[in-house]
Amino acid sequence: MLRDTIHRALRPVRPWMVYTLGALPALLLVVDVFTGNLGVDPVKTIEHRVGEVALQLIVAGLCITPLRRFAGLNLIRFRRQIGVLAFVYAALHLLVWITLDLQFRWSEIGADLVKRPYIIVGFAAFLMLLPLAVTSNNAAIRRMGAAAWQRLHWLTYPAAMLAGLHFIMLVKAWPAEPLIYMGAILALLGLRLIPRAAPRRVPA
Amino acid sequence: MAQRYNSGLGWADVTPKAGWLNRRQLMMTMGAALAASPALAATGPYSTDEAPNSLEDITGYNNFYEFGFDKTDPAAHAGKLTTSPWAVEVDGLVDRPGSYDLGDLLKGLPVEERIYRFRCVEAWSMIIPWNGVQLSHVLDRVGVQPGAKFVQFTSLARPEEMPGVKAGLLDWPYREGLRMDEAMHPLTLLATGIYGEPMPNQNGAPIRLVVPWKYGFKSAKSLVKITLTDRMPYTTWNALQPKEYGFYANVNPEVDHPRWSQASERRIGAGLFASRVDTQKFNGYGDLVADLYKGQDLARDY
Numbered sequence: 216m217l218r219d220t221i222h223r224a225l226r227p228v229r230p231w232m233v234y235t236l237g238a239l240p241a242l243l244l245v246v247d248v249f250t251g252n253l254g255v256d257p258v259k260t261i262e263h264r265v266g267e268v269a270l271q272l273i274v275a276g277l278c279i280t281p282l283r284r285f286a287g288l289n290l291i292r293f294r295r296q297i298g299v300l301a302f303v304y305a306a307l308h309l310l311v312w313i314t315l316d317l318q319f320r321w322s323e324i325g326a327d328l329v330k331r332p333y334i335i336v337g338f339a340a341f342l343m344l345l346p347l348a349v350t351s352n353n354a355a356i357r358r359m360g361a362a363a364w365q366r367l368h369w370l371t372y373p374a375a376m377l378a379g380l381h382f383i384m385l386v387k388a389w390p391a392e393p394l395i396y397m398g399a400i401l402a403l404l405g406l407r408l409i410p411r412a413a414p415r416r417v418p419a
Numbered sequence: 420m421a422q423r424y425n426s427g428l429g430w431a432d433v434t435p436k437a438g439w440l441n442r443r444q445l446m447m448t449m450g451a452a453l454a455a456s457p458a459l460a461a462t463g464p465y466s467t468d469e470a471p472n473s474l475e476d477i478t479g480y481n482n483f484y485e486f487g488f489d490k491t492d493p494a495a496h497a498g499k500l501t502t503s504p505w506a507v508e509v510d511g512l513v514d515r516p517g518s519y520d521l522g523d524l525l526k527g528l529p530v531e532e533r534i535y536r537f538r539c540v541e542a543w544s545m546i547i548p549w550n551g552v553q554l555s556h557v558l559d560r561v562g563v564q565p566g567a568k569f570v571q572f573t574s575l576a577r578p579e580e581m582p583g584v585k586a587g588l589l590d591w592p593y594r595e596g597l598r599m600d601e602a603m604h605p606l607t608l609l610a611t612g613i614y615g616e617p618m619p620n621q622n623g624a625p626i627r628l629v630v631p632w633k634y635g636f637k638s639a640k641s642l643v644k645i646t647l648t649d650r651m652p653y654t655t656w657n658a659l660q661p662k663e664y665g666f667y668a669n670v671n672p673e674v675d676h677p678r679w680s681q682a683s684e685r686r687i688g689a690g691l692f693a694s695r696v697d698t699q700k701f702n703g704y705g706d707l708v709a710d711l712y713k714g715q716d717l718a719r720d721y
Contacts, residue, residue: 316695317695326682327680
C-alpha cells in the first residue's frame with residue numbers, strides 16, 4: 216500500500232533533516248541574490264518569496280493531522296520542525312519588510328502597524344506564531360503540561376487564517392494564488408470540524 | 420513603426436545604447452568605468468535630470484492586465500500583439516470625428532523626448548525616457564468643441580491576442596479619463612516610444628497615454644479610442660474599487676491608499692539597500708500642475 220511504502224521510505228529520515236530541507240528556499244534566494252536572478256524588483260521578490268514559503272509551511276503543518284486521521288499517514292514526528300520553519304520564514308518576511316522594503320523608516324513602519332489592516336493582520340499572525348516557536352521543545356511541554364501546551368498551540372489555526380487573509384488583502388483585483396492558499400487553509404481547518412466516530416464498543 | 424514620428428536625434432545620442440539596454444549588467448562588467456560616463460542629458464523644461472531606468476527594467480516589470488496579473492506577464496505574452504495597422508477612433512464632442520490611421524493622426528506633430536518620473540499606485544516608481552507628442556496637439560488637430568469637459572481613453576481589448584482579456588480579469592476594455600485642463604496640459608503625452616525606439620508592446624504599443632503627476636493606472640496603454648465628453652467618464656479602476664482608486668489619482672504622499680501608505684516609494688533599479696525614496700506631491704510636478712487643483716480638496720477628490 217502507498218501509505219506503508221511512504222512510512223517505510225521515511226523511516227531513516229530524522230526530524231532534524233527537515234531543517235536541512237527547509238533551509239533550501241533561503242539558500243536558493245541567497246544564490247539568486249548573488250547571480251542577479253531576482254528580476255527587476257529584487258526587494259519585492261525576496262519579500263514575497265520568504266512570505267510565500269512561510270505560508271506553504273503553515274499549510275504543510277496543517278496537513279499533518281488530517282493526513283493521519285483520513286489517510287492513515289503518520290508524519291507527526293516532523294510537525295514541530297515544519298512549524299518552527301514556518302515561524303523562521305515568517306520572521307524573515309517581517310525582517311525583510313523592515314530592512315529592505317521600508318528601510319528602517321520607523322515612523323512609516325509604526326504608522327503601517329497601527330493603520331494598515333493587511334499589515335496588522337500579518338503582524339498579528341506573526342505574534343501568534345511567536346509563543347508557539349518558543350514552546351516548540353519537550354521541556355516546554357513538560358513544564359506547561361500537555362493539555363495547556365495543546366491549548367496554546369491551537370493558536371496555529373487563527374494564525375493560519377490571518378496569514379492567508381494578509382496575502383489576499385495586499386493584492387489588487389482577484390488573482391487566483393492568494394485565494395487558493397486561503398481555500399486550502401479553510402479546507403484543512405474545516406476537516407477538523409468533522410466529528411470523530413464514536414469509539415467502537417469492544418465486545419465484552 | 421513609431422520611429423517614423425521621431426526627430427533625428429535620439430537617446431542613443433546622449434547615452435551609450437548598452438547603458439540603457441541593461442545598466443545592471445553593464446555595472447557588473449564595467450564597474451567603476453560607468454561612474455565616469457556622462458549622464459543622460461535632460462531635454463527641455465519638462466524632463467527630470469534623474470538617471471532613467473534601463474530598458475530591461477522598463478520592459479520587464481509592467482502592469483498591463485490585458486496580458487495577465489503578473490509583472491512579467493506582459494513581457495511574456497505581449498509579443499503576439501499586432502500593432503500595425505493601428506487606428507484610433509476619435510468621437511464625441513469634436514469637430515472632426517472619425518477613425519484615424521495612427522500615422523495620419525500624428526503626422527507633422529513634434530515628437531518630444533521627455534524623461535518623466537513614473538509612480539505606480541502600488542508604491543514603486545521608475546524614471547522613463549518617453550518619446551511622444553503632446554496630447555493637446557492631437558486634440559487641437561481634431562478640434563475640441565466648447566462643450567467638452569472631459570476626455571475618455573479606451574485601450575485595446577483583443578481576446579485572441581490578450582490572455583488577460585480572454586480570462587476576463589477586469590471589466591474590459593480598459594478605460595481611463597482626464598479633465599479637459601489636465602488633458603491639455605503640456606506634460607500630458609501620447610507616447611509612441613521609449614529610448615527613441617518604437618514603444619515596446621508590453622509598455623502599451625503603439626500609442627499610450629502618459630500623465631506623470633498621476634498614478635500609473637491613469638496612463639492607459641494601447642489606445643484605440645479617444646472620446647470627448649461633457650461628463651466625468653467611466654474609468655476602470657474607479658468603477659472596480661471606488662474607495663481605493665479615485666478619478667483624479669494625483670500622486671499624493673498625504674493621501675494614503677486605504678490599504679497602504681503612499682508616503683514613500685521603492686525606486687526600481689536602485690538596488691537592495693537604497694530603493695526607498697520619499698514620494699513627492701504631484702510626483703514632483705507640483706510647480707507645473709498644482710494650479711489645476713486650486714480650491715479642490717485633494718483628500719476628497721483623490
